[in-house]
Amino acid sequence: MGSVEKTIRHLDVLVVGGGPVGLITAFQLAKFGHASSIAIIEKHPKSSQDQYGRAITLYPRSSELLDQLGLADELAQECFACRATVSYDKDGKEVQGRGWYFMENMKDTQWDFALVLRQKYQEEIFRRRLREFGVGLEAPVELVSVSVDESVEVSGYKITAVTRNGDTGVEETIMCKYLVGADGGRSFVRRALEVPFDGSTTEDKWVRIDGMIETDMPKNRTYGAIESPTHGNVLWAALDHGATRIGFAFTAERQKVYTEFNEAAAVAEAVASVKPFKLEFKQVDWYTVYSVGQRVARSFFTKDCIFLAGDACHTHSSGAAQGMNTGLHDACNLGWKLSMVLKGLAPASLLSTYEGERLPNVQKLINYDKDISRLMTMQLPIGWKGDPNADPNEILGVVMEEASTFTSGLSIAFDINSINVKGSFESSSYPTPVSPGQRGPDVHLYKPGTNEITRLHSETPNNAKLYIVVFTGEPESTSAALKGFDKAVGKSKVLSDAKLPISWLTIPAKSGPSAFELLGTMPLGKVFYDSKQTAHTRYGVDLQKGGIFVLRPDGWVGTAAALKAEAVRELEVYFKSLLSIE
The missing domain is CATH 3.40.30.20 (Phenol hydroxylase, C-terminal dimerisation domain)
Incomplete structure (x- = not known):
């Protein structure tokens, strides 16, 4: 028998990674008319039995971006819409203006709340909407090699990607014009292209646990903070479908207690973290323990044809709940630009504005996150010049408030460049309410x-x-x-x-x-x-x-x-x- 000739698939865009960032990138391209020339792959099997956990919160600007793509209404149907916050001190007394208080003042938008919906449910909606355009998530399919032929002209099939089906072991060669690496913090795409990932990972460990609970905490269906002397600034987040998330610092002192960190340990630590309130888990949906790291890829766009987005090009703590939001901002900045270039409506030079606009905003986030993640573990920021005996909880309230419009996304802006151009318009009011490079307010x-x-x-x-x-x-x-x-x-x-x-x-x-x-x-x-x-x-x-x-x-x-x-x-x-x- 003769050997079977392997077919080569030709695509305009291959999206690597089936999380929210990859799905939103693929959804935009499909919506903008490229459904027949794109594919999205994910190395892990995806099903309705997906793990819970991971990201939960969309801030107003992210909701606006998804609203303009026609996706936010479905999220709102299932979400827990959080407009109330609370902070308790170590004795269980309510303290004003601390923790997540800034969430109560996210105005100038129809989406003036934290849209809380676990990533599992968000991804289900995104996958379903993507299928409406005839594009299915190909999983489990892993990218095993990627190379770029730089002799091929821009907009040609410069990229050769080899994928392997996790069920059958069958490999496929894909030739594509562009590739988007949305494949997470351990991104294969980033490593294969040898893009440096600058930054550090701290020794601090954090725990997150979700489930159905009973508690005597008075305001428990909110975004809350409990200032624990043993577990740092504890996150209490009311979730969709009646669930609750609790997150806390897992200090070296607490780690010594356990030879193995399992579900029972996660529950025991959660119960200890919310004292003086009582807590009982009726059901645990998910838990994790992880280290905090702040890293940024040196390039978000390389070889004129490969993009990195989401955790693949920036990682940070979940302290300010920014991970998925920042990734969605990446995807929505990139989607329309890539579509216009593919259609021949814009020159390829437009694509360089993706990195130029996103990188400074990511760096700004990382700088805030470094302070927030330390303060949440009861440590003062590195280089702190204030009172060495200051209460980290008080300083955290100040930092969170200072970062509030950036965290909500409503003040995220881009510098003047080839697509943000100062024109002849002069406002009748000063300071000018809206300038090129700023968000166009909803009215x-x-x-x-x-x-x-x-x-x-x-x-x-x-x-x-x-x-x-x-x-x-x-x-x-x-x-x-x-x-x-x-x-x-x-x-x-x-x-x-x-x-x-x-x-x-x-x-x-x-x-x-x-x-x-x-x-x-x-x-x-x-x-x-x-x-x-x-x-x-x-x-x-x-x-x-x-x-x-x-x-x-x-x-x-x-x-x-x-x-x-x-x-x-x-x-x-x-x-x-x-x-x-x-």
């Missing part, structure tokens, strides 16, 4: 005719398109400028090109029976009324002058221009730098 708007309330984020879903949002201010004041701009748009080959990934919205600061009559000209794109003028105020738009904002597919502001005919030239320059326009 309430009203639909014409029905006057139904809608939200800007609902009307600017992430479809890998950019949105030009024209705030017209009060039409009687801006009519001439709007007509001039409208006329110039009609003459612009760029802005009137239907093939480009650009959509329009027009937002007047008044409502009327007809948008055409209200504006005195045909509106650009869909019209939504800002009759209460809250949207104009939040974006800092003068009602007498109006303004134009470009929102990126991921919801950050790309540029902002004054409402005038000359803005068309400004927008053309912006889009020519971002998109492939002749």
